[in-house]
Amino acid sequence: MVCLATACTGGPDLDGRQQRIVNVLSEENYMWARRDPALLAMKLHKMQRGPYEWLRGTAGVFWRDTMEPRADRPTTTFGSPASSRVLLVGDPHPENVGTFRSDDGTMFLDWNDFDSSGYGPFTGDLRRLGAGLAVALVDPDTARMVVTRVVTSYAATMAALAAGSDVGPVAHGHGALFDDDLDKALKHGDAREGVNEVAPVIDGTRVLAVGDLAPIPSDGVIEDRVSEVSDDEAAWIDAAVAQWQAAHPSTGSIKLRARRIGSGVSSYAALRYNVILEGETDATDDDRLLELKETRDGLVIAGQPRFAVAEWSSPGARAVDTQQRLQALDGDPLLGSALVGALSLKIKDREEYQHGINHEDLAALVSNRQKDYEDLGAIADAYGQMLAHSHGTALTQDGVAGWRVIEPLLSGREDAFVQELTALCLDDAAQTVDDQLRMASFDLATLVVPESL
Amino acid sequence: MNVETHMKRIAKTTSRKQWMLIGALASSVFGTSLAFAQPTDEPAPPVDASLPATGAPLDEDTAKQDAAGAAAVKAGPVKKTSLEWTDCSEPPQPIYVMPGDQLSGCQLQAQQLAFPKWSNRPSVDLEVVTQGRYSVKDGDNLSEIRLDRGEVGARLPMGSWLAAQFRAEAIRSVSDGGALGIDGDSTVLRVKYANVVAHGQFGKLTVEGGGGFLADPWIQAIETSYSLKPLSRTGSERLLGWQTADLAGMVRAAYGPARLTVNVGNGEGQRYPERNNGKTTTGVLEVVALHNTDARVTLLGMGRDGSVGPSRIRDRRAGGGATAVFDMARVGFDVVKAWGIGGDGAAEGTEIGGWAEANYQHHFFVGARGSTLGYKAGGRSSTFGGAISFGDTLRTGGEARVWLAVDRITNSGGAMPLAGADSGDETVIMLMLSGNALYSPKDY
Numbered sequence: 001m002v003c004l005a006t007a008c009t010g011g012p013d014l015d016g017r018q019q020r021i022v023n024v025l026s027e028e029n030y031m032w033a034r035r036d037p038a039l040l041a042m043k044l045h046k047m048q049r050g051p052y053e054w055l056r057g058t059a060g061v062f063w064r065d066t067m068e069p070r071a072d073r074p075t076t077t078f079g080s081p082a083s084s085r086v087l088l089v090g091d092p093h094p095e096n097v098g099t100f101r102s103d104d105g106t107m108f109l110d111w112n113d114f115d116s117s118g119y120g121p122f123t124g125d126l127r128r129l130g131a132g133l134a135v136a137l138v139d140p141d142t143a144r145m146v147v148t149r150v151v152t153s154y155a156a157t158m159a160a161l162a163a164g165s166d167v168g169p170v171a172h173g174h175g176a177l178f179d180d181d182l183d184k185a186l187k188h189g190d191a192r193e194g195v196n197e198v199a200p201v202i203d204g205t206r207v208l209a210v211g212d213l214a215p216i217p218s219d220g221v222i223e224d225r226v227s228e229v230s231d232d233e234a235a236w237i238d239a240a241v242a243q244w245q246a247a248h249p250s251t252g253s254i255k256l257r258a259r260r261i262g263s264g265v266s267s268y269a270a271l272r273y274n275v276i277l278e279g280e281t282d283a284t285d286d287d288r289l290l291e292l293k294e295t296r297d298g299l300v301i302a303g304q305p306r307f308a309v310a311e312w313s314s315p316g317a318r319a320v321d322t323q324q325r326l327q328a329l330d331g332d333p334l335l336g337s338a339l340v341g342a343l344s345l346k347i348k349d350r351e352e353y354q355h356g357i358n359h360e361d362l363a364a365l366v367s368n369r370q371k372d373y374e375d376l377g378a379i380a381d382a383y384g385q386m387l388a389h390s391h392g393t394a395l396t397q398d399g400v401a402g403w404r405v406i407e408p409l410l411s412g413r414e415d416a417f418v419q420e421l422t423a424l425c426l427d428d429a430a431q432t433v434d435d436q437l438r439m440a441s442f443d444l445a446t447l448v449v450p451e452s453l
Numbered sequence: 454m455n456v457e458t459h460m461k462r463i464a465k466t467t468s469r470k471q472w473m474l475i476g477a478l479a480s481s482v483f484g485t486s487l488a489f490a491q492p493t494d495e496p497a498p499p500v501d502a503s504l505p506a507t508g509a510p511l512d513e514d515t516a517k518q519d520a521a522g523a524a525a526v527k528a529g530p531v532k533k534t535s536l537e538w539t540d541c542s543e544p545p546q547p548i549y550v551m552p553g554d555q556l557s558g559c560q561l562q563a564q565q566l567a568f569p570k571w572s573n574r575p576s577v578d579l580e581v582v583t584q585g586r587y588s589v590k591d592g593d594n595l596s597e598i599r600l601d602r603g604e605v606g607a608r609l610p611m612g613s614w615l616a617a618q619f620r621a622e623a624i625r626s627v628s629d630g631g632a633l634g635i636d637g638d639s640t641v642l643r644v645k646y647a648n649v650v651a652h653g654q655f656g657k658l659t660v661e662g663g664g665g666f667l668a669d670p671w672i673q674a675i676e677t678s679y680s681l682k683p684l685s686r687t688g689s690e691r692l693l694g695w696q697t698a699d700l701a702g703m704v705r706a707a708y709g710p711a712r713l714t715v716n717v718g719n720g721e722g723q724r725y726p727e728r729n730n731g732k733t734t735t736g737v738l739e740v741v742a743l744h745n746t747d748a749r750v751t752l753l754g755m756g757r758d759g760s761v762g763p764s765r766i767r768d769r770r771a772g773g774g775a776t777a778v779f780d781m782a783r784v785g786f787d788v789v790k791a792w793g794i795g796g797d798g799a800a801e802g803t804e805i806g807g808w809a810e811a812n813y814q815h816h817f818f819v820g821a822r823g824s825t826l827g828y829k830a831g832g833r834s835s836t837f838g839g840a841i842s843f844g845d846t847l848r849t850g851g852e853a854r855v856w857l858a859v860d861r862i863t864n865s866g867g868a869m870p871l872a873g874a875d876s877g878d879e880t881v882i883m884l885m886l887s888g889n890a891l892y893s894p895k896d897y
Contacts, residue, residue, distance in 0.1 A: 016799040017799075019762075020764075020798065021764075022762070022763060023763070023764045023766055023796045024796070027796070030725075064796075067870055068795065069828050069832050069834070069868040070797055070867070075867075075872040075874070076872065078874065079871045079874025079875050080874060080875060081590070081876075081877070081878075082591060082592050084870065084871050084875040084877075085592060121870075296633065297632055300631065301870065302870060303870030303877040304870055305595065305877060305878075305879040307597060309627045309631060309632060309638050312632045313632065315631075317632070318632055342633065342635070397593075398592040399593065447763060448763060
């Protein structure tokens with residue numbers, strides 16, 4: 001009775017920061033907690049593997065820390081109301097860059113995850129990128145060098161855009177690691193390794209490779225599983241593909257459908273389906289692999305004057321529109337979206353032309369400083385260029401090119417900008433590492449998933 | 454002047470009472486203030502066009518009887534007079550007496566009470582506020598038409614001491630700033646209140662209790678005489694994110710001029726079911742310090758202790774305020790100290806709000822309000838606004854107003870959306886229509 005009338009509770013005692021983290025994770029994952037708490041628990045376990053995985057799963061914590069009133073929130077001298085309405089990637093951490101192949105066959109690198117895209121202050125995106133690199137690289141000196149290069153490159157690219165220079169996509173020539181990733185993606189894509197992995201050809205017929213494509217580690221988190229879909233799921237998929245095909249009429253009929261579990265961290269619990277479409281011929285070697293991924297509302301910046309709802313008709317439509325606006329080239333001719341009931345899906349080409357960067361590859365460059373520091377620097381320049389290109393060329397919420405509202409803030413103050421943003425990025429990285437350690441001993445699932453569920 | 458003639462006169466002069474009466478009734482029934490509705494506990498007699506308009510000089514008999522009524526009010530003891538026009542065995546609707554009101558016998562009884570009486574009548578009410586707004590900000594300005602409020606409520610008595618209440622409100626189905634709702638972003642109805650309440654009278658002590666989705670007692674208390682809801686929610690709700698309803702149990706006791714309400718609930722409001730084992734307890738003390746034909750002054754005190762979310766973020770509040778209602782004006786203020794704000798248990802701040810509204814013959818209104826939240830860690834969020842409005846009660850039951858209003862939002866320091874660079878300031882100009890209607894049949 002005493003507990004009924006007061007705030008007393010059971011469970012572990014959490015400090016204020018731990019409470020905040022749990023609260024944000026609970027709100028952001030609420031619907032997934034209701035739909036599939038076991039899958040959400042795996043996501044939370046995956047987040048706890050290390051600081052970088054933690055960073056990937058806590059974009060919401062970062063943005064709330066950045067934009068909501070709280071103690072010791074750092075101020076910035078590089079912002080304005082107009083530059084708070086720049087179109088953002090939302091979660092531009094290093095692994096959210098991947099390879100793409102444009103219509104003309106050009107292989108390039110660009111942002112590949114737009115789950116969190118939306119309008120907001122450009123410095124938030126830049127801080128997120130810098131913090132991600134610092135966390136990935138671990139070594140403080142290397143992190144400072146790389147983040148400084150990223151911010152410097154960002155400012156230089158913005159100035160180039162303002163000067164009318166043609167800032168192209170990030171293709172070959174930005175370090176051996178990126179070059180290697182581009183080469184591998186082209187090779188694997190040409191070999192159609194994506195579709196062959198999910199549905200190999202056996203006796204002339206494609207068959208789903210149902211099961212775990214990667215071993216399940218000791219923490220029990222499914223790494224890469226392909227499974228059959230239920231009848232209901234098959235109906236959703238068919239309806240979604242039919243919508244998508246209205247904009248892609250030349251694509252073939254559905255041959256196979258599969259549920260895919262294991263990708264990502266932040267969106268680990270999202271529904272993902274693979275669909276094998278008939279190619280231009282009846283042969284199996286031109287079959288296409290699509291990914292249908294559940295997409296939810298993206299970045300919502302508190303305190304900004306705006307209409308009550310976003311300008312897009314669905315989260316999937318937002319992700320598609322922002323990808324097209326933020327990428328340097330059109331890297332996915334199959335890109336589209338569908339809305340089936342309350343399920344919003346982003347649909348994209350899943351072939352191996354699109355392959356993400358692995359943060360461990362970046363970290364590995366740190367081990368051999370003399371040989372690879374130059375490579376890291378080039379990679380840092382590429383990251384800064386990519387983000388500046390996205391921000392600078394996409395129209396803001398007010399309908400002007402981003403560079404028009406960003407570049408005047410930086411012009412003549414580039415050094416101060418680099419200094420301030422580098423410090424903020426490193427602080428954000430330190431906060432991420434501290435948060436991960438702070439929560440490492442807890443079973444997050446028992447904290448985040450409400451008892452009533 | 455005979456009784457019938459006087460009844461006609463009452464029908465012409467009840468608008469001021471109706472404003473107050475409906476506000477009290479709605480407060481009692483739905484936990485919300487409908488400060489501009491018309492009562493229907495008595496069918497309005499046909500209006501004789503030859504009758505003097507409200508505020509016009511009365512004939513000699515009427516003036517004498519009004520003076521007698523006013524004298525009875527001031528004298529205290531209630532006397533049944535020839536002015537009675539209601540069967541007093543049927544509990545009258547609650548009433549706050551306003552200066553200059555023409556009181557009947559039962560109204561004379563009712564006005565002796567500091568708080569609304571329990572009602573045994575079923576009722577249905579509708580409240581709507583819609584607006585066209587133009588938002589002036591840095592960059593492109595925004596213009597849109599909104600349905601700010603659309604609520605429908607009902608109360609059904611179950612015997613003389615028990616009643617069931619339900620209220621639904623229209624909301625947009627998309628989360629703030631999001632894109633995916635129901636069928637696009639349709640406007641949908643959600644439950645605001647759904648509860649069962651009981652009442653008991655023990656001598657001079659009145660006790661009420663209830664359970665279900667209940668109105669928050671603090672919001673209910675400060676909104677009772679707050680007539681600027683179409684212009685803005687109160688500072689507690691708008692700046693502190695105070696939930697207006699919660700799944701809770703409630704006990705309320707009134708004795709003379711004092712009323713204490715204790716509410717024990719989930720603390721999660723309407724957005725979530727319970728997410729932790731702790732409960733949120735809110736206590737509100739209301740004292741009617743002054744209650745006569747010239748004014749009604751209420752003092753408020755509040756304390757809350759609880760938690761929200763699975764991590765049990767503290768939700769602790771202490772505050773107070775006062776409201777005063779006069780014939781020509783009403784004013785109020787509230788001060789709330791908060792520990793834990795908006796999902797951040799470490800955040801602390803103090804919210805101060807105030808409002809005032811004056812009227813001319815209860816048709817023309819001028820109002821202003823403001824509220825500000827200062828964070829202990831630095832930074833301040835503020836909202837200020839004002840409105841002029843014109844309204845009238847409708848003989849069919851209800852009231853409508855047209856508003857021209859302005860609302861200003863500012864942030865500073867650590868409360869800025871982008872600390873140091875973007876304050877998120879906005880000025881909104883609104884042309885609003887508000888209306889509500891109440892149907893409460895006497896024969897039931």
